[in-house]
């Protein structure tokens with residue numbers, strides 16, 4: 001069964017609200033006002049510009065294997 005990226009999450013405790021992730025996104029997937037919600041329908045498959053731009057590593061990907069959501073360890 002294939003593992004696929006399901007959605008991105010911005011960790012509220014790690015986010016410093018400097019919003020560096022917003023201008024790097026080519027599709028405007030992150031809304032620019034708090035609480036900075038994420039529109040997964042706009043996110044490009046395979047792009048990780050916002051993950052790389054975040055200095056506090058507040059953004060992480062949640063993957064799905066079939067019906068099972070795979071949350072990275074320590075990210076719950």
Ligand code: SF4
Pocket residue numbers: 008024025026027028029030042043044047048049050051
């Ligand atoms: S992974 Fe790329 S397309 Fe998706 S939200 Fe981040 S910057 Fe935007």
